[in-house]
Amino acid sequence: MTRGDVHTYYEDGLWKNRIEGGVRASNTSVRRSDALSFGRTMARRKRVTHFVHDAAGDVEERKTYGPSS
Template identity: 50%
Template structure:
Protein backbone atom coordinates (compact mmCIF):
# COMPACT_ATOMS: atom_id res chain seq x y z
CA UNK A 1 0.00 0.00 0.00
CA UNK A 2 1.30 3.48 -0.77
CA UNK A 3 3.11 4.97 2.19
CA UNK A 4 4.30 1.65 3.64
CA UNK A 5 8.05 1.17 4.19
CA UNK A 6 9.74 -1.54 2.14
CA UNK A 7 13.24 -2.92 2.82
CA UNK A 8 14.70 -4.56 -0.27
CA UNK A 9 17.96 -5.66 -1.90
CA UNK A 10 18.82 -3.96 -5.19
CA UNK A 11 22.09 -3.27 -7.02
CA UNK A 12 24.15 -4.89 -4.24
CA UNK A 13 22.71 -2.56 -1.59
CA UNK A 14 19.96 -2.88 0.97
CA UNK A 15 17.47 -0.05 0.60
CA UNK A 16 14.45 1.39 2.36
CA UNK A 17 11.82 2.85 0.12
CA UNK A 18 8.39 4.31 0.72
CA UNK A 19 5.93 2.33 -1.41
CA UNK A 20 4.71 4.53 -4.22
CA UNK A 21 8.03 6.35 -4.57
CA UNK A 22 10.77 5.49 -7.07
CA UNK A 23 13.83 6.52 -5.08
CA UNK A 24 15.17 4.91 -1.93
CA UNK A 25 14.86 6.90 1.29
CA UNK A 26 18.22 5.47 2.44
CA UNK A 27 20.69 2.66 1.76
CA UNK A 28 22.76 0.32 3.91
CA UNK A 29 25.52 -2.22 3.35
CA UNK A 30 23.98 -4.84 5.62
CA UNK A 31 20.49 -6.32 5.81
CA UNK A 32 20.38 -5.91 9.60
CA UNK A 33 21.15 -2.20 9.38
CA UNK A 34 18.52 -1.63 6.67
CA UNK A 35 15.86 -3.59 8.58
CA UNK A 36 16.54 -1.63 11.76
CA UNK A 37 16.26 1.69 9.94
CA UNK A 38 13.16 0.56 8.03
CA UNK A 39 11.48 -0.56 11.24
CA UNK A 40 12.19 2.84 12.82
CA UNK A 41 10.76 4.60 9.75
CA UNK A 42 7.60 2.46 9.78
CA UNK A 43 7.04 3.04 13.50
CA UNK A 44 7.49 6.80 13.09
CA UNK A 45 5.09 6.83 10.12
CA UNK A 46 2.68 4.36 11.83
CA UNK A 47 2.56 2.16 8.77
CA UNK A 48 3.50 -1.35 7.60
CA UNK A 49 7.14 -2.47 7.28
CA UNK A 50 7.71 -5.04 4.53
CA UNK A 51 11.08 -6.81 4.43
CA UNK A 52 12.00 -8.61 1.22
CA UNK A 53 14.69 -11.26 0.86
CA UNK A 54 17.42 -10.95 -1.78
CA UNK A 55 15.25 -12.78 -4.33
CA UNK A 56 12.40 -10.30 -3.84
CA UNK A 57 9.99 -12.52 -1.90
CA UNK A 58 8.37 -11.13 1.26
CA UNK A 59 10.39 -12.34 4.25
CA UNK A 60 8.40 -10.51 6.92
CA UNK A 61 5.65 -7.94 7.36
CA UNK A 62 5.08 -5.93 10.55
CA UNK A 63 2.14 -3.60 11.11
CA UNK A 64 2.78 -0.46 13.18
CA UNK A 65 -0.58 1.18 12.43
CA UNK A 66 -1.62 1.22 16.09
CA UNK A 67 -1.35 3.93 18.68
CA UNK A 68 1.39 3.81 21.29
CA UNK A 69 -1.08 2.19 23.69
CA UNK A 70 -1.79 -0.65 21.28
CA UNK A 71 -5.22 0.61 20.26
CA UNK A 72 -5.87 0.31 16.50
CA UNK A 73 -6.02 3.65 14.76
CA UNK A 74 -9.16 4.50 12.80
CA UNK A 75 -9.04 3.64 9.07
CA UNK A 76 -7.87 6.38 6.77
Protein backbone atom coordinates in the same frame (compact mmCIF):
# COMPACT_ATOMS: atom_id res chain seq x y z
CA MET B 1 -0.81 -2.43 0.54
CA THR B 2 -1.21 1.15 1.56
CA ARG B 3 0.65 4.03 -0.03
CA GLY B 4 3.37 4.99 2.41
CA ASP B 5 4.24 1.49 3.62
CA VAL B 6 7.98 0.86 3.99
CA HIS B 7 9.77 -1.83 1.98
CA THR B 8 13.26 -3.12 2.81
CA TYR B 9 14.78 -4.90 -0.19
CA TYR B 10 18.05 -5.84 -1.91
CA GLU B 11 19.06 -4.24 -5.20
CA ASP B 12 22.35 -3.59 -7.00
CA GLY B 13 24.47 -4.96 -4.14
CA LEU B 14 22.84 -2.83 -1.44
CA TRP B 15 19.98 -3.16 1.04
CA LYS B 16 17.52 -0.31 0.58
CA ASN B 17 14.38 1.17 2.11
CA ARG B 18 11.70 2.75 0.00
CA ILE B 19 8.41 4.29 0.96
CA GLU B 20 5.66 2.82 -1.19
CA GLY B 21 4.66 5.24 -3.90
CA GLY B 22 8.15 6.74 -4.04
CA VAL B 23 10.49 6.26 -6.96
CA ARG B 24 13.81 6.31 -5.10
CA ALA B 25 15.18 4.57 -2.05
CA SER B 26 15.02 6.61 1.15
CA ASN B 27 18.35 5.16 2.25
CA THR B 28 20.83 2.41 1.43
CA SER B 29 23.15 0.16 3.43
CA VAL B 30 25.73 -2.51 2.80
CA ARG B 31 24.49 -4.40 5.86
CA ARG B 32 21.01 -5.92 5.91
CA SER B 33 20.73 -5.41 9.68
CA ASP B 34 21.24 -1.65 9.31
CA ALA B 35 18.60 -1.40 6.59
CA LEU B 36 16.13 -3.46 8.63
CA SER B 37 16.62 -1.26 11.68
CA PHE B 38 16.15 1.93 9.71
CA GLY B 39 13.12 0.56 7.85
CA ARG B 40 11.51 -0.54 11.10
CA THR B 41 12.04 2.92 12.60
CA MET B 42 10.55 4.58 9.51
CA ALA B 43 7.47 2.33 9.64
CA ARG B 44 6.95 2.94 13.37
CA ARG B 45 7.17 6.71 12.96
CA LYS B 46 4.78 6.71 9.99
CA ARG B 47 2.52 4.10 11.64
CA VAL B 48 2.47 1.92 8.53
CA THR B 49 3.42 -1.64 7.55
CA HIS B 50 7.08 -2.65 7.16
CA PHE B 51 7.63 -5.27 4.44
CA VAL B 52 10.95 -7.12 4.55
CA HIS B 53 12.00 -8.75 1.28
CA ASP B 54 14.73 -11.37 0.95
CA ALA B 55 17.54 -10.99 -1.60
CA ALA B 56 15.37 -12.71 -4.25
CA GLY B 57 12.61 -10.14 -3.74
CA ASP B 58 10.08 -12.34 -1.94
CA VAL B 59 8.35 -10.91 1.15
CA GLU B 60 9.72 -12.81 4.12
CA GLU B 61 8.27 -10.71 6.94
CA ARG B 62 5.54 -8.13 7.43
CA LYS B 63 4.83 -6.08 10.54
CA THR B 64 2.14 -3.42 10.92
CA TYR B 65 2.80 -0.57 13.33
CA GLY B 66 -0.35 1.46 12.82
CA PRO B 67 -4.11 0.98 12.79
CA SER B 68 -5.66 -1.19 10.08
CA SER B 69 -7.08 0.65 7.11
